[in-house]
Amino acid sequence: MAETGQIVEAGQLTRRAVEAISERHGEPRWMREFRLDAFEAFERLPWPTTRDEKWRRTDLSGLKVDELTPFAEAPAGPLPAGLRMTVDAFGAHSGLLVQRNSVAVHADLDGQVRERGVVLADMHQALREQPDLVREHFMRYVRPEKSKFSALHAAFWTGGTFLYVPPHVEVALPLQSYTWIDSERVSIFPHTIIVAGEGSKVTVIDGFGSLTAEYQAFADPIVELALHEGAQVRYVTMQDWGRNVWEVGIIRSALARDATLNSLLVGLGGKLVKADVESVLQGPGASSEMLGLVFGDGRQHYDIQTLQEHAAPHTTSDLLYKNAVKDRATSVFIGMIRVHPGAQKTNAFQVNRNLILSDGAKAISDPKLEIMANDLRCTHGSATSRLNEEHLFYLMSRGLTRAEAVRMVVEGFFAELFERVPLERVGAQLHVAVAAKMTE
Amino acid sequence: MADLEIKDLTVQVEDKVILKGANLTLNKGEIHALMGPNGSGKSTLANVLMGNPFYQVVKGGILYKGEDLLAMAPDARARKGLFIAFQYPVSIPGVTMSSFLRTAVSARRGYEKELIPVGEFQKLLKQKLAELPIIEPTIVGRYVNEGFSGGEKKRAEILQMAMLEPEIAIMDETDSGLDIDSVKIVAEGITRMYERANGNMGILVITHYSRILHYIKPSNVHVMFDGRIVVSGGPELAEELEAAGYEGIRSQFEVIAAEVQHEGAVKRAGKVFWVEH
Numbered sequence: 160m161a162e163t164g165q166i167v168e169a170g171q172l173t174r175r176a177v178e179a180i181s182e183r184h185g186e187p188r189w190m191r192e193f194r195l196d197a198f199e200a201f202e203r204l205p206w207p208t209t210r211d212e213k214w215r216r217t218d219l220s221g222l223k224v225d226e227l228t229p230f231a232e233a234p235a236g237p238l239p240a241g242l243r244m245t246v247d248a249f250g251a252h253s254g255l256l257v258q259r260n261s262v263a264v265h266a267d268l269d270g271q272v273r274e275r276g277v278v279l280a281d282m283h284q285a286l287r288e289q290p291d292l293v294r295e296h297f298m299r300y301v302r303p304e305k306s307k308f309s310a311l312h313a314a315f316w317t318g319g320t321f322l323y324v325p326p327h328v329e330v331a332l333p334l335q336s337y338t339w340i341d342s343e344r345v346s347i348f349p350h351t352i353i354v355a356g357e358g359s360k361v362t363v364i365d366g367f368g369s370l371t372a373e374y375q376a377f378a379d380p381i382v383e384l385a386l387h388e389g390a391q392v393r394y395v396t397m398q399d400w401g402r403n404v405w406e407v408g409i410i411r412s413a414l415a416r417d418a419t420l421n422s423l424l425v426g427l428g429g430k431l432v433k434a435d436v437e438s439v440l441q442g443p444g445a446s447s448e449m450l451g452l453v454f455g456d457g458r459q460h461y462d463i464q465t466l467q468e469h470a471a472p473h474t475t476s477d478l479l480y481k482n483a484v485k486d487r488a489t490s491v492f493i494g495m496i497r498v499h500p501g502a503q504k505t506n507a508f509q510v511n512r513n514l515i516l517s518d519g520a521k522a523i524s525d526p527k528l529e530i531m532a533n534d535l536r537c538t539h540g541s542a543t544s545r546l547n548e549e550h551l552f553y554l555m556s557r558g559l560t561r562a563e564a565v566r567m568v569v570e571g572f573f574a575e576l577f578e579r580v581p582l583e584r585v586g587a588q589l590h591v592a593v594a595a596k597m598t599e
Numbered sequence: 600m601a602d603l604e605i606k607d608l609t610v611q612v613e614d615k616v617i618l619k620g621a622n623l624t625l626n627k628g629e630i631h632a633l634m635g636p637n638g639s640g641k642s643t644l645a646n647v648l649m650g651n652p653f654y655q656v657v658k659g660g661i662l663y664k665g666e667d668l669l670a671m672a673p674d675a676r677a678r679k680g681l682f683i684a685f686q687y688p689v690s691i692p693g694v695t696m697s698s699f700l701r702t703a704v705s706a707r708r709g710y711e712k713e714l715i716p717v718g719e720f721q722k723l724l725k726q727k728l729a730e731l732p733i734i735e736p737t738i739v740g741r742y743v744n745e746g747f748s749g750g751e752k753k754r755a756e757i758l759q760m761a762m763l764e765p766e767i768a769i770m771d772e773t774d775s776g777l778d779i780d781s782v783k784i785v786a787e788g789i790t791r792m793y794e795r796a797n798g799n800m801g802i803l804v805i806t807h808y809s810r811i812l813h814y815i816k817p818s819n820v821h822v823m824f825d826g827r828i829v830v831s832g833g834p835e836l837a838e839e840l841e842a843a844g845y846e847g848i849r850s851q852f853e854v855i856a857a858e859v860q861h862e863g864a865v866k867r868a869g870k871v872f873w874v875e876h
Binding site for chain 1: 652673693706707
């Protein structure tokens with residue numbers, strides 16, 4: 160097995176490095192050119208600073224991308240215990256994909272599911288085996304020139320998951336994908352595409368984690384979900400990076416007529432995490448549930464910016480983000496509801512609730528509206544609260560220690576999310592994760 | 600040594616003095632009633648007994664089984680067998696009664712690292728629910744007090760009391776907000792708990808009205824006025840109050856209040872006494 164950083168050296172955010180990565184994967188010409196165009200955009204675009212509106216709350220000056228290696232081979236040997244435990248904890252699945260550093264190391268898909276035409280592969284394999292499908296969707300919903308980081312991603316992407324569910328196929332058990340960073344001083348750029356055909360139904364759990372490392376690592380993932388007419392997708396992304404991982408990521412979904420997306424973003428780990436979570440309702444009757452659970456501690460910084468974009472009439476978006484912060488952690492929630500002209504009879508709901516557990520912790524909430532239609536129902540609300548001493552006293556009067564009482568209040572704070580995600584194993588994992596956060 | 604001994608308890612909330620030297624002694628195997636008009640300080644006493652941080656004790660003390668109760672955190676008090684059925688229990692969003700009860704029972708029974716086994720807990724819960732037919736069993740699947748009616752909240756408090764098997768229980772206006780039939784059934788449930796404890800439970804029933812005392816028979820009745828216990832007697836005192844209201848006591852109280860202001864020292868007018876410390 161090759162050593163980390165063999166084909167590209169640290170700090171090489173260069174045209175030559177882009178070519179080397181493309182060559183390493185034996186890519187078709189169009190992809191190589193796509194990468195090189197993106198690299199030009201990357202070079203052209205400035206690094207964001209806190210003077211940019213979108214970056215006002217998040218200071219990236221501590222991120223040393225130019226000291227990190229933009230491609231790292233997977234280490235040899237069995238899966239690390241932490242990763243194996245996570246995979247096992249989510250239980251039965253129809254398919255599983257595991258990526259370590261920049262490279263996929265494991266892929267399996269239930270035979271019966273495969274026979275029905277479902278494709279679950281790492282993105283490079285998919286590019287070799289399903290070139291037309293990949294080309295049709297690759298960075299169609301997130302354009303490389305969207306930002307410095309999407310351009311960087313488009314130029315250097317490696318790994319990620321490609322899932323295609325043919326029309327009218329229902330996959331009973333969840334498909335799971337795990338991305339694990341084994342090394343420090345690396346950047347990873349996994350690209351995930353989920354295509355749900357007309358009337359299909361699938362659940363995807365996308366997990367992210369890493370070893371706890373001394374030095375920085377960086378993740379710049381992009382996830383694109385394309386839901387065709389009447390498709391039903393449940394997508395759970397569960398991020399539990401080690402404490403030295405920085406992330407700037409995008410999840411963007413496009414929903415055709417009558418498609419339904421139920422998504423949940425879980426943010427637990429990392430040092431600094433900036434995520435854009437966007438759902439575009441393109442066809443009448445489309446419906447997007449966007450749930451979020453963020454729990455920051457220590458000096459973690461989360462900046463989640465959501466977009467509920469209604470581009471067609473009779474569409475529904477329902478967003479609930481619950482962020483808890485303790486110690487000196489910060490959470491930023493910026494939620495935009497955008498309703499296009501003509502997107503009448505739209506329902507757009509947005510709720511952000513924050514719970515501050517320590518004096519040094521901070522939660523910022525900033526809902527925004529851009530409404531260009533006039534016949535719609537739109538509500539948005541945000542509330543930030545601190546621990547309620549009366550609640551704690553009540554619980555303590557029954558014998559719970561203060562710590563137990565706080566844990567119970569926090570679990571109660573998140574309970575609504577657990578209830579809205581009917582995946583027992585995910586709920587159980589979240590309970591464990593929340594309890595672990597409380598004792599840290 | 601009494602099980603619960605309240606001595607010269609003086610308590611304030613912000614700048615207002617609510618309790619002005621309250622004294623009361625209660626033992627396991629006894630039921631005492633604490634009566635008094637609204638605003639006399641009964642609920643304050645209950646809250647201070649449980650350690651509500653909102654109240655500041657400025658003078659006096661409380662011994663619980665010989666230990667300084669005021670030095671203990673509320674959870675330590677609960678684990679040592681003190682219980683209060685709150686007048687206005689708060690709701691805890693997202694926390695189910697069953698998980699709350701299981702955690703509380705575990706704490707009371709000395710489980711430290713883990714919780715009481717599910718099977719054992721379920722058995723106990725089933726048994727207690729069977730003993731308290733007034734409690735709708737579906738309550739355990741709901742969030743703690745969330746969306747409960749006044750009566751449901753009171754009944755949920757009784758279920759907690761039954762589950763925790765306290766040694767000293769304070770019932771803070773458990774009868775208020777309940778209709779007369781419910782008062783009777785709740786009181787019978789409490790009496791059954793008391794009898795079953797076989798001398799190992801003491802109860803302080805705090806109430807404005809005497810009606811609950813028809814069903815929970817106290818051995819001692821105390822009347823609180825303006826932050827002090829001014830009359831103590833047997834069960835007949837509750838009957839007198841029921842007949843005459845607090846007005847009889849109020850007039851006697853006002854006579855000696857005036858005298859104490861002029862002369863100080865121990866005063867007694869009819870049943871009403873006052874010890875100025």
